[in-house]
Amino acid sequence: MSRRRLFRLASRRSTSVEDLDEELRLHLDLRVAELVSEGWEPEAARAEALRRFGDLERHRRVAQGIDRGKDGEARRRDWWDGFRQDLQFALRAFGRQPGFTAVAVLTLAFGIGATTAILSIVNGVLVRPLPYPNGDRVVQVWQTGIQGSRAEGVMLPVSAANFVDLRQQSTTLERLAAFRNWDYTLSEDGETTLLAGARVAAGFFEALGVEPARGRTLTAADELVGAEPVALIGDGLWRRRFGADPAVVGRTISLNRTSFRVVGVMPRGFQFPRGAELPAGLRFGAHTEIWTPLVITPGELEARGMLNLALIGLPKPGVTDGAVAGDLETVMSRIRESYPREAANTTARHGALGDLAVAGVRPALLVLLGAVGFLLLIACVNVSNLLLTRTAARYRELAVRSALGAGRRRLLRLFVTENLLLAIAGGALGVVVAIAGKNALLAVAPASLPRVDDVAVDWRVLGGIFLVVLLVGLGFGALVVAEARQGDLVEGLREGSKGSGNRAKSRLRQGLVVLEVAVSVILLAGAGLLGRTFLNLRSVSPGLVTEGAMTARIPLPLMTSNFREFMALAPSWGRFYNQLLDDLAQRPGVEAVGVISSLPLSGAWESTQILVEGQPPPEPGESRDVYFAGASEGLFDALGIPLVRGRGFTTADRDSSARVVLVSEAMARAFWPGQDPLGERIRAFFGGPLEVIGVVGDVRYREIGVPPPPAMYFPISIYPTPNMSLVLRAAGDPLAQVGTVREALRVIDPAVPISDARPMKDVLAASLAQERFSALLIGGFALAAMGLAVLGLYGVISFGVARRNREIGVRLALGAAPRTVVAMVLREGVTMAGLGLLLGLVGALALGRLLSSLVYQVSPSDPLTLGAVAVVLLAVAVVASLVPARRAMRVDPVSALRQD
């Protein structure tokens, strides 16, 4: 028996079956040889060996079965061992280069995070169907003018009479339900809250496919005149005000001074109609919280011209869009024939609710998505550049590893592990960036962005991120591997860090960086222009003094929607507001107080045509639109609108027999150019001439960027509304007066709520929300793009320095001054940045024209903005090149040369 082995066999790839057979064969052969040496005949020896061995086939099968399990185990163990090694190695390598690792991970995190944030918003707003079971089928129906009429293409609400006819006669719609906004004042335990509500026709919830979470839906029986008032409440309201008490169903609550029986609670998240979601006509609150039956009175059915309903419909399954359109037109043509006077030129159209809701923002969001995708691309290019730089620096290490027996496959796996690690770290951090970014974006998003509630980082978006991360990781791996392959590793060992530079490839890298710089210049220029626009707009005087003033809505609870009943109540509204104003005016700290029907710059406005006595009526087609509002005598002091000529309103004008009007300077110029308007008389929609008693300062009524339009103000006795905005000027913090207003209301009428209280400053700021959002967004993009471009520049220049280490060493050894080496590297960086800058400026000038409609008092080719962009960019480029340049300067000639 010998233990001597000549040498070990290199482990080879063979199957365990082959191994086992080999092992058994050896045993049998040795036994036969032994038997033969004992004198057996070879044939007999073989038979004897087999006999002593026993059941060969069975033993073989059992051993094989044991091996099969072992093989799988071993493979897994090998793989894990290798992976753990790779992981440890990669982590150690990253730990040695914290700067590189941080830059790469942050770049990735930013690229992935920004993409995901925008993707989440695009997904929530554009892609996901509306959050109702029938969200993808439900259509909105609106009234509009027939072809060639004045109202053609204008989305108008539908009159109750037209709704009833459409519902009766339509053949293509399974459901058609009307609804309108209706504010409700909930009085509960002595507390009065204003709630956004809707009056909805039977079938409203069924059209959306939504059922109450508790209780029952609204039915046609609830709409009968004289039926018990009932209401459905939203989940939020149920939790907030009723402590999620299931017993609230069946209880009565006081809404607008009327008892309503709560018949159900809607499911969590159901808030339709949500303001920005519905483009046509009616103003809905951001979230509806209370739904009551839409009771249509006989009076309303007679007023076919009174357009005040929104309509949703559910087409029957399989009905085409064209069929629905034809059906609506058929019914409407019948209506036109039957009511030639009231329904002249009207027809009805429809469109998918989901599309209509987002039609306005779709292009902007898609552009944003494209921009952000481009950013991700830049980020990836940058990281791959960084990785390549790093690989170049590690050439020798890799070559040595390879020579020591690390197989090419093993090296590739190491690379892939490293890059996946980077990608996963970047992706994980990216999720954080995405959530923060999404929240930040939504926080500054203007209120007009629809479906904001539907935005969430959901599984689809998360899946998207991880796909991106994986692709990015594998992509980097492939890139680095390609680079490593191309510069053959054996070559690498021979040539050391000189490496084998591939001219075409580095050209490509430089080209990409130039492009990055150009894109960031374009974005920076755009951001600069929008930023200046925002600042210009902010410095525009709106014609009123916001400092020291607050505003709030004081809506009067109403039950009737019947016009005649409505108007009969009107004098009582005036009395109420006057009483409130008199009370408030006497309170300490209050300097001025007034009410107005449409607060300037709040998004609410009304305009009308007027006739001037003694002037010819306007030509057909000539616009004489004038903005108007009902205002109390104290309003002008409260808002800081100066009286220019004549007199203002006084308490004497509270009597409706006072037929007076105040006009703005712009109106005076427009209608009485060069003349004195005092004493002139005008006629508007409510008949009877009004005398101009004074001229007040101009106000930027609707948009701050538009010159003040002609405007006029009536006493509230002439134009009373039940939904006035209060404006109060006070010493100190004006918002501190909210309590005072509440107190006054409690005394006069506890059922009247105060809502939307805010400083006037906020009203002004909100009117600029869109501009601010655009400037911030583009600004953010521009900074990001510049940051990435600078990183890219840094990466490419570092790469160049690393690769030319030897060359630089030789130059230094031959006596080149470090200064010239720095200059050489700097020149390279500044050349790239300069090329990019030039390209970007050309692009900015070309694209500036697209911006011309968005900028205010700044030229799209504003030299100041473009100059500033150029200076900033070049400065940053110099800094980015200076870091590798200093590294080049410190190259040690001896060690650089000895690297071979």
Place this chain on the structure above:
Amino acid sequence: MPKDPIELLQGTLDFLILEALAGGSMHGFEISRWIRQTSDDALAIEEGALYPALHRMERRGWLSAEWALTENNRKGKYYALTRAGRAALRQHEAGWERYVSVVAKILAAAKGRAA
């Protein structure tokens, strides 16, 4: 040649293999020869049964295996004890010694009664 070979008790084969390898690595035939020679052919082992046992013990981690050339230049799979295998061997030895001493005591008592 003994008349009646002793039948193996359960687990004995493992013990024998561990004992065989305590002196160094061997391939399967060497192990079977060692058992035969050391026991003077007194044990009835179906030689083939050795291999499932070897593979099972390898998988349990008691043995490690390695391919190498035999003295007459053939490839052989050499088994060696691992650390776990050594521990198992010590345990087996202790168990056997106790077993043998107990059985011997019982036998002595039985003989005393018979006498």
